[in-house]
Amino acid sequence: MTKRQIRERVHGYADAASEESFERMFERDKDLLRVMGVPLVVEHDPVHEDDVGYRIDTAGYTLPPVTFTAEEVGVLSLAAELWQDASLRSFARRGMTKLRAVGPAPEPDAHVGLALRVRGPEAAFAPLLEAIDARRAVSFTYRAASTGQVARRTVEPWRILSRDRGWYLVGLDRDRRAPRAFRLSRITGKVRATGPAGAFAVPADVDVEALLERARPRSGTARLAVLPGRAAAL
Numbered sequence: 001m002t003k004r005q006i007r008e009r010v011h012g013y014a015d016a017a018s019e020e021s022f023e024r025m026f027e028r029d030k031d032l033l034r035v036m037g038v039p040l041v042v043e044h045d046p047v048h049e050d051d052v053g054y055r056i057d058t059a060g061y062t063l064p065p066v067t068f069t070a071e072e073v074g075v076l077s078l079a080a081e082l083w084q085d086a087s088l089r090s091f092a093r094r095g096m097t098k099l100r101a102v103g104p105a106p107e108p109d110a111h112v113g114l115a116l117r118v119r120g121p122e123a124a125f126a127p128l129l130e131a132i133d134a135r136r137a138v139s140f141t142y143r144a145a146s147t148g149q150v151a152r153r154t155v156e157p158w159r160i161l162s163r164d165r166g167w168y169l170v171g172l173d174r175d176r177r178a179p180r181a182f183r184l185s186r187i188t189g190k191v192r193a194t195g196p197a198g199a200f201a202v203p204a205d206v207d208v209e210a211l212l213e214r215a216r217p218r219s220g221t222a223r224l225a226v227l228p229g230r231a232a233a234l
Helices: 003-009 019-035 070-080 086-102 125-134 208-215
Strands: 040-044 052-056 137-143 150-163 166-173 178-183 187-194
Touching: 003 019, 003 052, 019 040, 070 086, 125 137, 125 150, 125 187, 150 178, 150 208, 166 208, 178 208
Parallel strands: none
Antiparallel strands: 040 052, 137 150, 137 187, 150 166, 166 178
């Protein structure tokens, strides 16, 4: 495919405000594909030498046949059941359906009694992922943990992470001109994209753990009185 064809067909490229913005996005995505191990081949048209085409080397990218034991399928099934969020749960179940179609059935009693759950934020998760992919700023109203005050924030989103049963957005807070971490459960209302795509680059030297530590709720010590035979989950 030529660069023009790629620009017309790939989601997000049409939002580029200028040719320079598209070029930055295109070069960034090529670098990202190479980092991910996707072999990208650049070819020149033998007739029109200035017409450059791009393709993925399928021979170098095709995976060998993958097989799982019944026990491994059971572990994957358990992992797929982690998701309580409706959209994420559907992806996990579709993946497991495909694996079970070509592999052995899981051991029925291998993981009896295990019931793990991870809750994904339904409202903010998807639009934030789209903005991260497009390198596009977002705005949303946010309830501060320390004061409870709600204010509108404009953020350059870098990545989303899960910590301590919560989801966090890490990015540059444009209003405060500093990196911040935002717990997604404190975002109120809709997340709205603002400005052009490809508007910023994600820095490589971000101390994510330090930002998350500042955003986490302060923990304390609790002493509980438990009746005999109760609170088995604890």
